[in-house]
Amino acid sequence: MAAMKDPENTIVMETTKGNVVIELLPDVAPAHVARIKELTREGFYDGIVFHRVIDGFMAQTGDPTGTGMGGSDKPDLKAEFSNVSHVRGTCSMARSQNPNSANSQFFICFGDAPWLNRQYSVWGQVIEGMENIDKIKRGEPVRDPDSIVSMRVAADIA
DSSP states (O other): OOOOGGGGGGEEEETTTTEEEEEOTTTTOHHHHHHHHHHHHHTTTTTBOOEEETTEEEEEETTTTTSSOOOOSSBBBBOOOOSOOOOEEEEEOOOOSSTOOOSSSSEEESSSSSTTTTTOEEEEEEEOOHHHHTTSSBBSSSOOOOOOEEEEGGGOOO
């Protein structure tokens, strides 16, 4: 496993394609990091599918309905746009046209996506297992989609 700087700010996501380790960025998007950790600790993401996966762009997940239209029962988050670039492995919140509509859905970039910079709230970076994200089935919507088997805050893993 990758060297973790801070287990409290590291996510271990087991997918149907293998494990992915994400370093959280609380200094960049404190409210979004807090929400990701809160939902992770509630088991919200366990079993949720990657419902929108665009080759060369990103893999999106976090919708309990699997349609891209759902979220958690928590209030939407105020945008925390930053100067952190959307590059390979960037984890960022999905949202509607309203900048303050991020809730539970997020995406992981397959490659650089500079047009997203300062438009979406970046909250993490994949530090291990990006090859497993690369293996996720593509589609909009995805037929027989891959999913998050479990998602845990590293500090909570015994």
